[in-house]
Amino acid sequence: MAGITSGAAQVVESTASLGIDNMHVSFGGNHVLQGVDLTFAPGFNGLIGPNGAGKTTVFNVISGYVRSSQGEVRLHGKDLLRMSRTQRVKAGIGRTFQAPRLILDATVMENTLLGRHHLFRWGHLAELLLLPQQRREETNARQICMDMLDRFGLADDAHEEAGALSLGSQKLVEVARALVSDPTVVLLDEPAAGLGADDVTVLLRGLREIQAERNLCVIIIEHDLQLVTSLCPKISVLHFGEIISEGSPEHVTSDPAVIEAYLGHGFEAEEGGEIHEVEGPLSEHHHIDHVEEEGTLEEVWTEDDGPEKGESS
Numbered sequence: 351m352a353g354i355t356s357g358a359a360q361v362v363e364s365t366a367s368l369g370i371d372n373m374h375v376s377f378g379g380n381h382v383l384q385g386v387d388l389t390f391a392p393g394f395n396g397l398i399g400p401n402g403a404g405k406t407t408v409f410n411v412i413s414g415y416v417r418s419s420q421g422e423v424r425l426h427g428k429d430l431l432r433m434s435r436t437q438r439v440k441a442g443i444g445r446t447f448q449a450p451r452l453i454l455d456a457t458v459m460e461n462t463l464l465g466r467h468h469l470f471r472w473g474h475l476a477e478l479l480l481l482p483q484q485r486r487e488e489t490n491a492r493q494i495c496m497d498m499l500d501r502f503g504l505a506d507d508a509h510e511e512a513g514a515l516s517l518g519s520q521k522l523v524e525v526a527r528a529l530v531s532d533p534t535v536v537l538l539d540e541p542a543a544g545l546g547a548d549d550v551t552v553l554l555r556g557l558r559e560i561q562a563e564r565n566l567c568v569i570i571i572e573h574d575l576q577l578v579t580s581l582c583p584k585i586s587v588l589h590f591g592e593i594i595s596e597g598s599p600e601h602v603t604s605d606p607a608v609i610e611a612y613l614g615h616g617f618e619a620e621e622g623g624e625i626h627e628v629e630g631p632l633s634e635h636h637h638i639d640h641v642e643e644e645g646t647l648e649e650v651w652t653e654d655d656g657p658e659k660g661e662s663s
């Protein structure tokens with residue numbers, strides 16, 4: 351395992367669920383991931399970094415949406431890169447997408463049920479014949495989905511079309527769909543972006559409950575640093591396709607390499623250390639609140655009401 355910055359980093363490796371070793375990804379001549387090593391254990395893990403750092407690409411490689419040219423990804427010791435996407439879901443990988451991918455003219459319940467599809471034992475013939483085993487399985491799956499929707503405040507919307515919901519609610523449906531697949535590792539790509547304060551509260555309460563009940567390994571990409579630092583005891587920082595810092599929230603937010611990375615992406619420093627937003631990728635939808643005098647990066651990003659960004663991959 352490389353990439354842990356010396357100092358306050360505290361990474362427990364012995365219980366690691368998911369290990370990434372020397373991951374490389376290029377799109378044409380664009381080297382997006384350049385030898386990324388990461389381990390993730392049960393609990394909340396943050397993956398942060400400026401826009402375009404390669405965060406979503408890490409999730410895409412783990413879940414089989416993008417191929418890496420080199421490297422290994424192991425889940426509980428099993429090689430994920432040889433598996434199809436569905437096999438990875440069966441192996442325990444659940445995910446959400448940065449821009450929600452729901453079937454907008456299907457109901458919230460139907461979208462959520464898709465998360466359990468790979469667990470169904472009875473096929474379409476049983477469904478056509480309405481065999482009792484199939485009906486029992488379907489009833490059970492609906493109950494599990496309804497319980498999960500309820501945890502995220504969506505039970506009353508279960509029979510609405512997903513397209514009728516706000517973006518925030520659609521993102522919560524994606525989280526519910528990822529969790530009903532019985533994952534051991536859940537990849538959440540900016541789940542709080544576009545959510546109002548009440549929805550963020552619902553999201554965090556639901557995630558904390560389920561993580562504790564199932565000892566899940568949750569990996570969360572999020573631009574809201576305050577959210578990440580309050581939720582995740584371990585944070586990894588990606589910059590230009592490399593892990594530049596890793597460890598506790600206190601460690602990474604005071605690491606000069608991290609501060610420097612953000613300064614280069616939409617922020618500039620004045621004499622005396624005060625930094626301001628400048629035109630750049632981050633300025634599209636984030637602004638800086640403050641940086642403490644001694645150089646601790648805190649509350650750096652705050653969402654404004656700008657439009658949601660599309661998926662970059």
Ligand SMILES: Nc1ncnc2c1ncn2[C@@H]1O[C@H](COP(=O)(O)OP(=O)(O)OP(=O)(O)O)[C@@H](O)[C@H]1O
Binds near residue numbers: 401403406407408663
């Ligand atoms: N499928 C793809 N084809 C070509 N280029 C891609 C693809 N996916 C990602 N990229 C490029 O790889 C780089 C990293 O993208 P990625 O989406 O992983 O960044 P990110 O850290 O998730 O950024 P953001 O915070 O903006 O979501 C970007 O330059 C992006 O344009």
Ligand SMILES: [Mg+2]
Binds near residue numbers: 405407
């Ligand atoms: Mg992304």
